[in-house]
Amino acid sequence: MCGIVGVVSHSPVNQLIYDSLLLLQHRGQDAAGIATANGSTFHMYKANGMVRDVFRTRNMRSLPGTAGIGQVRYPTAGSASSEEEAQPFYVNAPFGIILAHNGNLTNWRQLKDEMFRIDRRHINTNSDSEVLLNVLAHEVQLATSGLQLDPAAVFKAVAGVHRRVRGSYAIVSVIAGYGLLAFRDPFGIRPLCIGKNETAQGVEWIVASESVAVEGIGFEFVRDVAPGEAIFIDNEGNLHSQQCAESPSLNPCIFEYVYLARPDSCLDGVPVYNVRLRMGDYLAEKIKRELPDVRIDVVMPIPDSSRPAAMQVAAKLGVEYREGFFKNRYVGRTFIMPGQAVRKKSVRQKLNAMAIEFKGKNVLIVDDSIVRGTTSHEIVQMARDAGAKSVIFASAAPPVKFPNVYGIDMPTRGELVAHGRTDEEVAKMIGADHLVYQDVDALKRAVRDINPAISRFEASCFDGEYITGDVTPEYLDAIERARTAPASQSERESAGDTADNSVVRSQLHLQLSTE
Known part of the structure; x- marks a missing residue:
């Protein structure tokens, strides 16, 4: 469970994303990150900690652009101390893509192996989100011809992701020079919704984990993203949508209603309160x-x-x-x-x-x-x-x-x-x-x-x-063994080093070209 948000605006989005992450802070308090797109340049800042502690004025000034994404992280087993696994993640080809993910992939280890052996892609962390980003990047590359990327190619790539990936995933991403992409797994396990804001310059869009993040920044709630559906908002602010899964069905996580979501949110047409x-x-x-x-x-x-x-x-x-x-x-x-x-x-x-x-x-x-x-x-x-x-x-x-x-x-x-x-x-x-x-x-x-x-x-x-x-008794036994296995001495020392240096911040300025 994490909180994710993506915004396409006619003015700088850094403050809008920051405010949205504050409204989603209940979904993750371990790490926070924002990445923005300013033309063909990505700017990213992320670190361990809560939103108000991670971002200072100087960090916000380093995040220009009218499109971007953000995430608050709730760690599953093993990643609590890893600042490298804070999101968003970035890959430079094709085009340049940044991505934030809410959920958990059940076949990420198999995919990571396939990425290396077949697709020739290197995964630098043990995060399933980085694996998912590389699967998406590979499918985008297969779906495009020449240098141009249109909505049809984007939706073809998402369909390829659905065929390869198993588990739960709600995604927000930005493809450099083209626009914002968001999609939800075919079972609709994790929530995702769309909002808009009518301005004199045109429509602004937001995609977020919960409706409270949409309405809390003054946008109008439009609808939930359907299971298996992909939303693509191009650089001109036009929204394109398409069902990309073969047999989608709505199976929302019921624990969202019990505990995870805020009571003033509405998930899949159901007010949590x-x-x-x-x-x-x-x-x-x-x-x-x-x-x-x-x-x-x-x-x-x-x-x-x-x-x-x-x-x-x-x-x-x-x-x-x-x-x-x-x-x-x-x-x-x-x-x-x-x-x-x-x-x-x-x-x-x-x-x-x-x-x-x-x-x-x-x-x-x-x-x-x-x-x-x-x-x-x-x-x-x-x-x-x-x-x-x-x-x-x-x-x-x-x-x-x-x-x-x-x-x-x-x-x-x-x-x-x-x-x-x-x-x-x-x-x-x-x-x-x-x-x-x-x-x-x-x-x-x-x-x-x-x-x-x-x-x-x-x-x-x-x-x-x-x-x-795809979850068998053998699969459950394997993840339990991995969780309960004692860490090696080097792992314990590394974890201690990470904890001692939790105030370390990472900042990336990624220059990309769409030419």
Whole structure:
């Protein structure tokens, strides 16, 4: 899960991209980058850190141009300390292409090998995004004749990418001298939408991960990018679109609605906030069924993503709703922080339990989900330390039992507290008196109630069904071995060196010619 944005404007885009990345900061807090196109010249700046820390005035001045892309990175296994893997990525041929990617390729290692052995392309990092960029560049080269690139050739290249690449991917890129290209994988796993702004000089366009990034900078939301569809905006501001996949189908990641997306976003025609309210309705019904004789004095959310569900639970149960946890808004989202020890420490830094709301009460705590259980255990203990008489814990999402391979950092079964355990065993591990999980079918109904046109979801972390069809038990075993294998001494030293030099910045001025 990352946040991506691409803008084509009639004025400098650096500030528009920066503002959009701030609105997408919840999607990644590990690294940030912006690349702009000024005629035939690319300018790029990227580094580890949050948007407000990465970009200074001098960096923004070094990013001229009326088209560009940006990304905030959320690292999956192994890349948290690698500044070289911050995006966007750049390749100089054909034409010159910059690219930013949200998602995860399941066949990237095979593609990386093919790039070297067959396509004669060198991949410099272990990022699947760099592999994807080179696949796109190779397909663009095959699709073009002579020096000119037209929309038909662009769409032919994207069709070639769809045939070769597996997994989840939402893409924004710029081809030097020609325009902005954006596309979405044929399953529509990761979100992508289009917005526009009517000006006296003509229409300006934005493509972003979430609608909040479109509307937050004053653009008008137009629509979602369809699964398998490609959008090409040429240098004159003309938008071209075409379906480039053979059998596209919409299977949005349901965890976007649970946690990843902002509540004020709308994904694939579904307002996220409304889904979370419906999740609360269904969760309340299950609590009534499973705990009919358990006394609940007060319902409390874990701010912020579980607040809508908790409000509905309290209303449906006829119980008082209170805000017992105060959130420090200057600490990042604990789920997307790399490393279990960092997450555990950050819970106490992020939340404080106010004793006046807990003392002597039977407290029902509602959280959006339980993944590793570390955060939940700390929260339950905080409630007890604040004087709670008993603690009932409810998850607005079903138990996370299976690895996610499409861009969320849930890659090993051993890290998932619900894998191979009963609800009672999980309750004991997190220290709760009772535990209630949402049902998988109820979660899917919460989205379908709002948009019945969505018939399937990417919900593998809950139901173990991998919609791309290429994820086998052997594949899962392999990625688990890779994640849990001890690092070599040189790797540990390299990681330490990277951490010590996290303030290092990389800046590239790439001179390209379209002639």
